[in-house]
């Protein structure tokens with residue numbers, strides 16, 4: 001954490017160029033506004049278009065010693081305690097792709113959390129790495145996946161090593177979509193004891209470490225690479241994120257040059273100056289005002305929780321989870337409601353909230369509704385939301401009704417028949433799901449709950465998996481990743 005970062009060099013350099021009236025005989029074709037559609041100019045404003053500048057402008061990212069863009073990434077690295085930070089203009093997704101290419105090259109085995117974000121599996125499709133999956137802890141009652149336990153990671157690393165060959169890295173997620181934080185120090189110890197770097201996908205925790213009442217950043221807890229999806233909680237523009245590699249003062253377990261090479265493969269030659277300037281600005285705001293803004297948001301979040309705890313049928317999930325398997329901490333910027341006591345599903349509560357109050361939640365599952373707060377969340381919005389939820393729940397509750405949570409069959413087994421790359425790039429055909437049993441899946445499909453993929457590219461499709469996914473769909477769950485959202489057909493390896 002640092003309060004000594006009052007500048008935003010890249011933002012300032014882009015602003016200086018954008019507004020001094022330069023002759024724009026370069027891309028983009030809108031020329032800072034005049035060439036853009038009037039509707040777009042009206043929507044975005046001419047300022048945004050003036051600041052939309054390309055790479056390689058002297059004084060911004062080239063032509064001077066220590067250019068502002070380089071300084072901006074260095075300031076971000078300092079703020080997050082990293083040896084090296086990259087700005088990402090294609091989200092944390094881009095970071096997972098780069099890390100997979102750097103750490104899981106062709107044929108290399110890596111241990112990966114089964115419910116890692118889809119972009120990690122996609123990264124393995126690009127790189128050709130072989131995943132050995134480790135299951136997260138799972139709360140069956142709430143249908144909620146937590147973090148990976150150190151014991152599970154140790155076992156998975158041992159099994160993967162027993163399969164022959166070296167294990168190249170371990171990829172885990174913390175916090176979860178529900179804001180639950182894994183025991184990162186213990187996971188790092190386990191990974192390092194096995195001689196493996198630990199990558200923590202902290203996409204949902206770009207604010208961690210910037211307030212004493214928040215969880216510490218994984219990089220300061222022993223992780224060797226950390227992804228932060230800055231746009232999710234901190235104030236940068238959608239699609240902007242950061243990749244941090246190596247903790248300052250710690251041994252370098254990841255080759256930074258290898259990551260730099262992989263980054264070149266997954267980045268555009270025309271990254272958006274608006275996205276990158278928003279990252280520079282968000283880092284400054286986090287470093288300078290983060291603690292104060294978070295302090296106010298934490299207080300507002302506490303008041304919202306207190307209000308919601310008085311609503312009959314609702315339970316607010318958070319601190320009481322700490323100490324359960326896979327949960328070492330939690331993020332108060334995530335408000336997770338257990339709605340089972342209302343006799344309604346999370347989908348129904350979220351739908352009613354949307355219809356009546358135009359209020360939109362981050363995630364609804366059978367048992368829960370998840371709200372995401374931002375770093376500087378206006379308190380009045382939360383006061384109003386508390387009242388809206390109170391009214392909705394009182395109006396639509398069905399006392400006495402309690403649907404069972406659909407849960408994955410205990411014996412759901414995954415057989416990795418071929419690596420994800422082979423399945424994804426192989427010749428594929430679409431078949432009715434009834435004919436797919438025994439075939440090798442080319443797609444990744446997960447439902448909420450549990451948010452754990454039931455199928456990944458390269459895995460053999462079993463009758464159990466088909467029945468399970470059908471059941472989820474029938475219950476109204478969205479099947480993430482399914483090419484046919486109704487799950488009537490599925491893409492499999494031909495032959």
Ligand SMILES: Cc1ncc(COP(=O)(O)O)c(C=O)c1O
Nearest residue numbers: 090091092093117201203229241
């Ligand atoms: C755990 C996790 N990692 C990575 C990502 C990808 O982030 P982005 O949307 O910034 O590409 C997400 C997106 O929700 C995520 O939940």
